[in-house]
Amino acid sequence: MKTILIRNVFFKERHVDILISGNRFSHISPAGEVSYEADEVIDGEGYAIVPPFYNMHTHAAMTLLRGYADDMPLKTWLEDYIWPYEATLTPDDIRKGTEIAIREMIKSGTVFFSDMYFEIPETIDVVNRMGVRAAIGVTFMDNHAKAVRNEKTRFIEEWKDPSGGRICLTAAPHAIYTVSAEGLKYSFGLARKHGLKIHMHLSETLGEVEQCIKEHGMRPVHYLDSLGLLGPDVILAHCVHVDDSEIAVLAKHDVTVVHCPCSNMKLGSGIFPYRKMIEAGVRVTLGTDGASSNNNLDMGEEMKFAALLSKTLGDVECLPADMAFKWATRNGAMGFGNDGGIIEEGRLADCLLIDTSEERMQPLHHFMANWVYSADSSCIDTVICDGRILMRGRKLLV
């Protein structure tokens, strides 16, 4: 079992030695107190260690559409640009787009992403090779032919993770306006039969909510609840337009919500109900959405955008730095029920080393304030996932 020793690194206001054994943190002790033997030693002097980001909602290969169409109404953007372009994408394009996405994610400190796109065998292959973690959405939409649904079902039934624990599937019914009640019940049921999480869009726009009320006589969260579908295995992206009663239902069912501030702002979707979500105790996580509506996959930016947008209208104590950080890291891991997203003995050996000599990390009054409000990807020196070094000295090793 390979061991890596990170020596004398800044961790929670003190300096420690951290030993990684295989894919776990095995020992954490005050710097210099214990003499560890290790296959590889990293000098942590001048660096802080933090858990990496969990990007809880993205469409990775949409890096191919980065900057292709911006600054226009949603309908024009989707119908005249995004959909026609997507119709031309080949499996090889998806492979290339996913490679760009994963390189970008590693360089900005992300080691896990929850994806929703197509040609998923290509995506799985790239994730497996490049060493990150991912939850790959098997999408369901009503406009799929019956043979396609059968094929997706078989894919789930026959699934074996080729990576030894880094990759899982999700059932990903696209949204309530593209999947009927029958389709929702089918995909949720399939997920539960096979122990998969469910990943879907919900209440991203006001139009979606209005349509739901018109068609089903109730708001989207209540609609899902009325179908008996909500639970702690459900991960809902966006949830911008949810009212107090819906937030209470999300909390009651221990649902995971994915807030995507940059995408919501760029598409003019509205402001996430930060204060109400926090007070109700909903498990909020963060995501970048696809690179065509962001336009990057940088979770550090999402932390800052969320923390600042929460305060914009005057509630300056709303989402403090340490909570934004938890949304971007630990809460994501919890949403997937894995034990990453936190640095602790026995946990998954995923971490970032942050160069605290960078000007934007200086002075070190409060590390977490600097990390959330001031840092950018240029401060990230090293990325480790599952005990493997993916980036060192800002050079990708994958």
Add this chain to the structure above:
Amino acid sequence: MKTILIRNVFFKERHVDILISGNRFSHISPAGEVSYEADEVIDGEGYAIVPPFYNMHTHAAMTLLRGYADDMPLKTWLEDYIWPYEATLTPDDIRKGTEIAIREMIKSGTVFFSDMYFEIPETIDVVNRMGVRAAIGVTFMDNHAKAVRNEKTRFIEEWKDPSGGRICLTAAPHAIYTVSAEGLKYSFGLARKHGLKIHMHLSETLGEVEQCIKEHGMRPVHYLDSLGLLGPDVILAHCVHVDDSEIAVLAKHDVTVVHCPCSNMKLGSGIFPYRKMIEAGVRVTLGTDGASSNNNLDMGEEMKFAALLSKTLGDVECLPADMAFKWATRNGAMGFGNDGGIIEEGRLADCLLIDTSEERMQPLHHFMANWVYSADSSCIDTVICDGRILMRGRKLLV
């Protein structure tokens, strides 16, 4: 006169050779068309050239207070943390804080900043040595003793730029709630006598507007106008809470407005009236404000925050990428009446080289969308100011 040739660089959708002679761009021609001789040659292959940022409102040495106090109400933040800390700062502290600020600014692509702080001889010395441009505010507040005002007046009267054109002074009456009508007239008059621009805070918070209405019977812009003070030499930071009639007055007098999106969001000040400012034709520029309310000096982030915040409530075509870029570059130079902020023969030789091989700059559907919405400081390879290379290969040379 030193010459630098940047060969085969991507510029406005084509490749060009750019010759810098002394501190000016002297020749721009299609790549390979002309054989230039130069003292230094930079291979521009794989890079795009853009004008650098003009940070139009900051308090540079407040880098010292980065992360010192966050996520609390303005009054607590100022009275219990910021002011007591500032009272302890020595000239040597200001020097160190300004050095951190300028290193951070260069690394994030800024070559000009308009400053408002104290111990300005220290700041001027650091700016002169480190090779950037700055407008240094000579602050005026009513609580200054008469001797202090006289000293500041003498400083302006005796001012000689030690840098050969990179540094100017501004008269900087702090705000309408700290400077009386008499004090405003004095500092504005002094500025105009000596050909300086005027830099002040205005209408940052709702409270400031309400106090102005109570004391003067009119809103802040009308108050300055009633004193006969507005003109194209006036640079007003924030202007969050200005109504339609005030925006018309700002446009009529050709005033420069500095929008500071991160600071306004973090302090909960409110949302800048983007659409109305644009439609009225006001010259809007961008600034970071101090690092204690941001918490960095990264103008690239300000571009993205402004462009996204403008769209948040649904006006998705409001501030497109190319306009946000102009606010962050050319408009700042125009506000100061200098001919930087644009790459053109005869203009000041200030530029950035952007690494277009970085994942977040890929693919190159639209360079400007990538630059505004996707890039971060890690994409900036080279920074040139006044014909001097300040950073190359992300290594600071100053």
